[in-house]
Amino acid sequence: MSKKNAILLAATELFSQKGYEGASMAELSRMTGAAGGTIFHHFKNKEDLFLNILRGIKEIILNSFDQYLEDGNLKNGMDMVEGAVSFYLQLASQMPTQFLLLHQHFPYKMAETNPVCRDYLESIYNCLLDNFEKGIVKGQKDGTIENVPARKCAMILFSMVDGIARFNTYQLYNAGALYDELIMMCRKMLRSDAYAPRG
């Protein structure tokens, strides 16, 4: 592996473990065996290094999402919503280091002043959030989902699933153990009354 890639990989680990301010270039140098100067040869400064990492994460997520849509076997809107939940949880468990990064505060802090950072974050979250919203809208057309405010409910769904993924990321609870209940609750939240069981 090229030294540049080794730096990117180690820095991802370091930023996600210690945060942006807590990660030092000297430690990164130690981790990779690269001299201090080498890091700044490949990246113009610490912020630029972080933005390169974030861009990589964005590309992985957007590519995974495209892949997921191609493979998708989505019969109706409710299936699409459930698929979005699965997709999100699988993604989060497949790349825990990257999600640990995304689940910290400093990227959002940086986004307040850095438009490139903001752009990357928006791309990531729009991709994930829109996935829920499209499912709801589709479900409302095919009758599987009730007439609820699509964007708002997508946000509620998103924050629910993201919170569960966060349990996993922070190693507070195994998200997989909540999967069945999560899917069940999504169905009950959204299903049109015509499909609700009768008392």
Place this chain on the structure above:
Amino acid sequence: MSKKNAILLAATELFSQKGYEGASMAELSRMTGAAGGTIFHHFKNKEDLFLNILRGIKEIILNSFDQYLEDGNLKNGMDMVEGAVSFYLQLASQMPTQFLLLHQHFPYKMAETNPVCRDYLESIYNCLLDNFEKGIVKGQKDGTIENVPARKCAMILFSMVDGIARFNTYQLYNAGALYDELIMMCRKMLRSDAYAPRG
């Protein structure tokens, strides 16, 4: 106000804005007008300062919770769950700086090695999480809530509400605008089928 309190107050703001590593004692000194030595006269080090802040937050939340339970007009389990949602969102909007602190990664990181920190965080989250669980259990006894796994569903509810509160904390979206939908979704998620509308 005593200098010690001024330091605590300013440090809360500083930690929540810049994170633990990003907050410097020199800046805290500038903010409060207190000399560097004064800060270390009142708190033995940076970590101790943070723990004092966290203890204060714990006490506010636990006291608010006791107050809420006393005032509570909770007819049945479903009411109790809805009350828990309202309580959480109100709390988060009343003390945004403190929730910004709680929503960062460094307290959990510190909790891995510092048992006092862990104790404070567990107190806070058990208080909030148990509130949901008790409501669900009660509702299952009085028939307003379906026979679902109480703890697991409490966690799902918790992460949903916490995610919405986080939107607010990070100033990405106004949580109040989602309140009605949130309550509606909670009802649909939990209500026993006997109470569900018929198609």
Place this chain on the structure above:
DNA sequence: AAATCAACCGAATGATCGGTCGGCTTTTTA
């Protein structure tokens, strides 16, 4: 073979970090 170039090194930089210390001032105690 000479020149060019990117990759890489590691010592050095000034700034800032968390934390200490001795002494001054004010309040409390005896």
Place this chain on the structure above:
DNA sequence: TAAAAAGCCGACCGATCATTCGGTTGATTT
């Protein structure tokens, strides 16, 4: 009112911070 204690100050400390820079290597181009 004398003594003790608590609050407070700011200069100072060694360590570490992100970043710079002059120089060496090895491959590619001319």
